[in-house]
Amino acid sequence: MPELPEVETIRRGLLPVLEGARIRHADVRRPDLRWPFPPEMGARLMGRRVLRLWRRSKYLLADLDPGETLIVHLGMSGRMMISGLDGAPPKPPGRHDHVVIDTEGGARITFNDPRRFGMMDLWPTQALGHHRLLAGLGPEPLGNSFHEDYLVERLKGRRSPIKTALLDQKIVAGLGNIYVCEALHRAGISPLRPAARIAAKRIRALVPVIREVLCEAIESGGSSLRDYRRADGELGYFQHNFRAYGREGKPCLAPGCKGKIARITQAGRSTFHCPQCQR
DNA sequence: ACACGCTCCTGAACGC
DNA sequence: TGCGTTCAGGAGCGTG
Numbered sequence: 001m002p003e004l005p006e007v008e009t010i011r012r013g014l015l016p017v018l019e020g021a022r023i024r025h026a027d028v029r030r031p032d033l034r035w036p037f038p039p040e041m042g043a044r045l046m047g048r049r050v051l052r053l054w055r056r057s058k059y060l061l062a063d064l065d066p067g068e069t070l071i072v073h074l075g076m077s078g079r080m081m082i083s084g085l086d087g088a089p090p091k092p093p094g095r096h097d098h099v100v101i102d103t104e105g106g107a108r109i110t111f112n113d114p115r116r117f118g119m120m121d122l123w124p125t126q127a128l129g130h131h132r133l134l135a136g137l138g139p140e141p142l143g144n145s146f147h148e149d150y151l152v153e154r155l156k157g158r159r160s161p162i163k164t165a166l167l168d169q170k171i172v173a174g175l176g177n178i179y180v181c182e183a184l185h186r187a188g189i190s191p192l193r194p195a196a197r198i199a200a201k202r203i204r205a206l207v208p209v210i211r212e213v214l215c216e217a218i219e220s221g222g223s224s225l226r227d228y229r230r231a232d233g234e235l236g237y238f239q240h241n242f243r244a245y246g247r248e249g250k251p252c253l254a255p256g257c258k259g260k261i262a263r264i265t266q267a268g269r270s271t272f273h274c275p276q277c278q279r
Numbered sequence: 280a281c282a283c284g285c286t287c288c289t290g291a292a293c294g295c
Numbered sequence: 296t297g298c299g300t301t302c303a304g305g306a307g308c309g310t311g
Contacts, residue, residue, distance in 0.1 A: 076304055115288045
């Protein structure tokens with residue numbers, strides 16, 4: 001499922017066809033995803049130019065001329081597909097293709113989301129910070145305001161396990177289940193340990209590890225899961241080698257560790273970790 | 280402020 | 296072979 005690296009990779013894939021392009025037509029094929037689409041979304045997108053395509057946490061943001069931003073979240077199973085390039089026919093919409101955007105350049109961007117956990121909204125660009133979904137987000141993990149002192153401070157007094165704390169988007173925005181498991185594994189920190197009971201030194205060491213895990217995933221094009229299947233023009237599919245995630249029962253890959261990856265449930269979610277080397 | 284459980288949804292994987 | 300059941304999970308939201 002798309003986490004920050006996947007969204008970033010999708011953004012980069014969309015960049016050449018969307019940034020600077022004018023939307024010729026937008027086909028909104030159902031009234032809602034997780035929430036209703038904004039009123040008249042299709043009509044409001046039509047004829048507008050995309051000034052900038054950027055990302056905040058797991059949200060894709062397309063600044064439109066004039067003054068409005070299209071906010072897109074891919075949820076669990078959202079995908080983007082590009083077709084209609086080089087004179088090829090644009091892909092006709094199929095099952096779960098909920099929004100189809102055609103540009104004047106001839107490209108077609110198809111948003112597909114079987115589980116419909118995604119969302120789209122339109123919001124004034126200068127007031128984006130006040131959008132209910134963006135307002136409370138913590139710092140970008142790859143940005144300057146996510147740093148060692150910040151994380152140490154934010155985890156003070158947190159009795160919840162570090163795994164849960166790192167999934168809290170108010171603390172750091174964009175981490176999901178997979179990369180939290182990977183980061184904690186690399187840092188040798190047990191996902192079960194209460195956040196407030198981790199030595200400051202180890203939290204400080206975790207910060208660059210989080211960045212490293214995300215950067216590697218972005219470099220390799222993100223990660224792939226069941227929900228992502230390779231197809232022509234589909235963005236966001238990646239092959240990434242996880243050391244912990246999805247490796248229940250397999251040998252721990254930490255250097256020198258003889259442990260085995262275990263799978264537990266925390267806050268209703270699977271955690272993969274090595275009980276041997278993660279303390 | 281924090282912590283927890285519930286909820287949305289469908290396809291894939293699994294069991295009988 | 297076919298059907299029913301379980302699981303996956305981002306993250307808002309209500310409750311304590």
